[in-house]
Amino acid sequence: MTKQHPAVTTQDPDGHATPPAPTAVFGRTTRLDVENPPPDLYGRPRLDRFMHAITAFSDVYTPAMGRPLLRRNPRLPAPRARAPLTLVVTGHRAVAEDVVELRLADPSGDRLPAWQPGAHLRLTLPSGKERHYSLCGDPADRGAYRIAVRRIADGGGGSREIHDDLHLGMRLTVRGPRNGFAFCGEPTLLLVAGGIGITPLLPIAREAQRRGLDWQLVHAGRTAASLPFTEELRALDPARVRFVTDRVPTGAELLAGARPGTAVYCCGPAPMLAAVQDAFADSPARALHFERFTAAPILDGRPFALQLGTDGERVEVPADRSALDVLREARPDLAYSCQQGFCGTCRVQVLAGTPEHRDRRLTAEERASGALLPCVSRAAEGATLVLEV
Incomplete structure (x- = not known):
């Protein structure tokens, strides 16, 4: 849910790991020779005895110290999830x-x-x-x-x-x-809320005020009567809060209060998030954190099919719809909640086919056993997933 700008990545655009970067030495660019390292720290043809002793000690001591961290005491109970x-x-x-x-x-x-x-x-x-x-x-x-x-x-x-x-x-x-929308405590903040999207941002504004941070908040909605908690926001600091109800603001208008180094926190409907994301690159803000009401729009989907049981109904999933949307038309009682792949409520079992998992909930073992979250996960173009539903 968090996007930083500028970003540092260790993957290329296709998602593959990049090779080790060259090491810069005094303005030159060279690559470390990992196949034939010099025997001595300074490149001399003989071993450095002190470094040799330190390395030998480290080879024995470091793994020994790490072993207790990698093993769980069998006498202790396995960690449990918090009870409801x-x-x-x-x-x-x-x-x-x-x-x-x-x-x-x-x-x-x-x-x-x-x-x-x-x-x-x-x-x-x-x-x-x-x-x-x-x-x-x-x-x-x-x-x-x-x-x-x-x-x-x-x-x-x-x-x-x-x-x-x-x-x-x-x-x-x-x-x-x-x-899933943690406040990082940056010193300069711009909070952007759309309608009911004020709910996670109100505690952030309250915490920023308590800490004495430099914060501003923009709350946009259809009418003044539709905006909750306006009096609570004004009570924090009326000079820091701006309400927009006479028009649909553009992304640039919403980010107009951002100064260099500002961290933006945004929660609201999909059009607002899209407008803020589009305008973010041209703003002086440093980081953008956002939370969605529902699942993100499907931008890279491909059509595939679902079969409900080994001999059941076959339904098509278009490129621009989620498997959950299609499943709920065939099974209206199918449970769901977040629609973003983190709660696990809509979990179903795959009997045949190869899914493309896009959730943030299932473990590797659960995926291997056939679990699937249809709110975000899909399949290859033209493929069919047979579900136990």
């Missing part, structure tokens, strides 16, 4: 047009796990749907988590359930907090 939390809804209020805020607390009043700005929760709703929502409260408040949810009338139903069916006192299973 059961939290109760203690607050449910409107904070903007079509936006409600939830407060979630431990039923016994215990302190909640700590979190950092940019973190999110994974909620299991009463219907069984799982959804991810950014934490928008104060990390110093360990008594409750705050999230805000905009109603999406034509979405998958999670937001409508939160708006219409959740009530005070109801209990939810919650996993997290987990952070």
Whole structure:
């Protein structure tokens, strides 16, 4: 989710590892002779006894010191993932047009796990749907988590359930907090939010104010009534916050406040992210961090097919659609959440065919056993994946 500029890479455009770079020595360019190193540090034809002794000691001592780090004590239990939390809804209020805020607390009043700005929760709703929502409260408040949810009338139903069916006192299973949009604490910041995209950026602004950093925030939306948390932002520092509601701003307008060395944090709808990314190269900003609402547009897709069971229905996946989109038309009850390849909710099993894995969740062993996340993963052009669904 993080893009740095300028970037340093050790791969070529095709993804292959590049050869070792030449070593510059006093303005000349030469290559180290790794096949026939000189016997002495200074190139003399005899061994340097001191360096020879140090090398021999290192050959024995270094591996011996490293071995305990590579092995796990068999008497200790294997590390476990954090157990899910059961939290109760203690607050449910409107904070903007079509936006409600939830407060979630431990039923016994215990302190909640700590979190950092940019973190999110994974909620299991009463219907069984799982959804991810950014934490928008104060990390110093360990008594409750705050999230805000905009109603999406034509979405998958999670937001409508939160708006219409959740009530005070109801209990939810919650996993997290987990952070995929971490705040790096750069001294100069520009925060760019689109609508409900303010949720991860509000804690970042609060932390930047607490640290005395040089920060600015731009919050854009359809109308002033549609923007949540405007009063909280003004309370931090009204001179640092700008609201845009009279037009759709360009990427250059959104980045207009960036100064040399600025780190930009952006969260919002896909058109806003695309506009900021397009304008970023011409801005004086140094780094761009962004978080998406949904999966990134498919730009390099190729058509392939899915077969639902060994003798089941065959469906085509176009180049510009995800396998999850097509699967949900055939199997409307298929669970999903993040649509970006990190939550694992939409996991299916491949019975035959070779997938192109593009997720950030599955281990090599899980992939080898046939696991697939259809929200982002695909197959070669013309190939068919047989799924157990």
